[in-house]
Amino acid sequence: MxxxxxxxxxxxxxxxxxxxxxxxxxxxxxxxxxxxxxxxxxxTPGQFSEAVKKFSHKTLAYGTSQGDFGLIDKIVEYYGNYGIPLERKDILVTNGGSEALNFAVQIVCDPGDEMLVPEPFFPAYAAFAASASARIIPVTTRAEDGFHLPSRSGIEKLISPATRAILLSHPGNPTGVVYSREEIETLADLTVKHDLLLIADEVYREFVYMDELYCSFGNIERIRDRLVIIDSVSKRYSACGARIGCLISRNPEFISLGLKYCQARGCPPTLEQLGAAALYETPDxxxxxxxxxxxxxxxxxxxxxxxxxxxxxxxxxxxxxxxxxxxxxxxxxxxxxxxxxxxxxxxxxxxxxxxxxxxxxxxxxxxxxxxxxxxxxxxxxxxxxxxxxxxxxxxxxxxxx
Ligand SMILES: Cc1ncc(COP(=O)(O)O)c(C=O)c1O
Missing domain, CATH: 3.90.1150.10 (Aspartate Aminotransferase, domain 1)
Known part of the structure; x- marks a missing residue:
């Protein structure tokens, strides 16, 4: 065989x-x-299991492919507090941030397409790229520079006609890097100039140890329709086994393509969505x-x-x-x-x-x-x-x- x-x-x-x-x-x-x-x-905050225990339906039925609105509304509220206005239609609930990443790569890359990724990077990126027959073009960063990005020209020279996206985690796994506002603006400029999608994996957003304010890519207005945010409750609420994440985009075409992947996988798990929605109510x-x-x-x-x-x-x-x-x-x-x-x-x-x-x-x-x-x-x-x-x-x- x-x-x-x-x-x-x-x-x-x-x-x-x-x-x-x-x-x-x-x-x-x-x-x-x-x-x-x-x-x-x-x-994991106790709200998770309490919410799950309250489930009383006689049948554990399929949910909707987009995800449960109870959870989606909590995500909308959370982002509102970050100054990132979202609507229900901008969010697709996924089986962890991992599925969100996989879908994002499948949606943007045809075989042979390229994505710029600062290296070292979360290894699953390489697996998702390989499963889309896409290529990672590494933007090498070094411990000596605190894993911060090279200059604008150093990044731009890696962009080719096959480049479709910039994919990065921010804060970074495995580097722990938190990009400066200037680095974020540079990436946003290159995204617009070269007609790319920016896939910002922000699952570690709450884990920032600097005194400066963390800037999400979602706060950069000019990439509003070419940004995808990957999110998850795994790390934020110490709930890795819940397998609840989401794909966020204010680009309607991206979302409608993403929804087809969501439909193909059926729906996210019902009980875990209930638990995850309750996690978003965890006191500040x-x-x-x-x-x-x-x-x-x-x-x-x-x-x-x-x-x-x-x-x-x-x-x-x-x-x-x-x-x-x-x-x-x-x-x-x-x-x-x-x-x-x-x-x-x-x-x-x-x-x-x-x-x-x-x-x-x-x-x-x-x-x-x-x-x-x-x-x-x-x-x-x-x-x-x-x-x-x-x-x-x-x-x-x-x-x-
Ligand atoms: C950078 C990054 N993105 C996404 C994920 C996926 O997390 P999950 O699928 O548990 O939500 C991880 C997990 O370690 C990660 O480190």
């Missing part, structure tokens, strides 16, 4: 593909600090408190990493990830070694190899991504174990200063 070349070309997730090594370690009784995946340990202090907690964790991880000889990283401005260059021959080999051969008092650490977060071959080979989603005590232990691991690793190298 023959399967499609397109499916073969899909990259496996660098975040999940080393799980079997973790399973083996757990089977040997090793405790693993999971820094490899953005699975927050914060409790919740998000502020969660933000404070992540800011504290960021500082613990960053300070800990900065104290390890040879490790290079920049303090992230948002999201809950950090990229670090390690003084090792190969980050993936190091991660596997940590799982197979290293532990301190029966404990070890799992991180993600960063190579799969880049489209440019060879980049990220000695980098890892970590998610600071563990409590203070666990995070401190994890950094100590990581430091000991680096020092004991046989493939340790000296990092050139």
């Amino acid at each position: 023959r399967f499609s070349a397109r499916s073969h070309s899909l990259p496996a997730s660098p975040i999940r593909r080393l799980e079997p090594f973790a399973e083996e370690a757990r089977a040997r009784g090793i405790r693993i600090y999971p820094l490899h995946i953005g699975q927050p340990d914060i409790e 202090p919740y998000l502020k408190e969660v933000n404070r907690e992540y800011r504290k964790r960021r500082d613990i991880l960053f300070d800990g990493l900065s104290g390890i000889p040879g490790v290079v990283c920049k303090k992230p401005e948002g999201a809950f990830y950090i990229m670090a260059k390690l003084p090792v021959d190969d980050a993936e080999k190091f991660i596997i070694w940590m799982l197979q051969e290293f532990s301190v008092n029966g404990e070890t650490v799992m991180t993600s190899p960063a190579e799969g977060f880049y489209a440019t071959p060879g980049l990220g080979k000695t980098e890892i991504r970590m998610a600071y989603v563990l409590n203070e005590g666990d995070l401190k232990n994890a950094v100590k174990i990581l430091a000991k691991g680096i020092s004991a690793y046989p493939g340790k190298t000296l990092w050139p200063e």
Whole structure:
């Protein structure tokens, strides 16, 4: 039997593909600090399960393809508070931000089309691009520059007649970058000038640790009809398993094309939409408190990493990830070694190899991504174990200063 070349070309997730090594370690009784995946340990607000428990219909029927208006109205209200006026018709509810991303890429790209994506990027972007037979054209950013964007001309020279969209996460996964108003304006200018779609993945919008005000791409009026926002309750309300996200656009053609994908998949899950709608009613202090907690964790991880000889990283401005260059021959080999051969008092650490977060071959080979989603005590232990691991690793190298 023959399967499609397109499916073969899909990259496996660098975040999940080393799980079997973790399973083996757990089977040997090793405790693993999971820094490899953005699975927050914060409790999901109780409103979610309370709303689900109140469901009393005798039949769990299909809902509408667009999504439940109870939830959509909450999303409209949330965006109104951000100064982004939306109407019901601008929103399609999806199975997580992931489905929203997949639909957005399918809607904008024909085979061979290109999307500019700042790298390192969330690896699912590469999988969705591959499934649309589209190409990612990386806009390379570096830890040394805090993963901020190159100059306008540096970006513009990557745009070709095949370019259809700019896709980025803001705040950034895996970089933690929060773009300045100037960077946002530059991207908006290029979007308009070259007749592109801007796909702004803003699922980490509430996780910004700078004092300046966060600017959403939704606040830039001149890209109003060429902007798609990807959103989700997964990280905002620590509800990754709810699988509720949405696709937002004030371009009616985009929405009517998107609706066909929504119809093909049927509808989003009924109970989870009820729960998600209730999450949007979570009292305001919740998000502020969660933000404070992540800011504290960021500082613990960053300070800990900065104290390890040879490790290079920049303090992230948002999201809950950090990229670090390690003084090792190969980050993936190091991660596997940590799982197979290293532990301190029966404990070890799992991180993600960063190579799969880049489209440019060879980049990220000695980098890892970590998610600071563990409590203070666990995070401190994890950094100590990581430091000991680096020092004991046989493939340790000296990092050139
Ligand atoms: C940047 C970014 N976008 C989208 C998603 C998808 O989130 P979900 O499908 O859980 O809503 C993630 C998940 O980690 C992410 O990091």
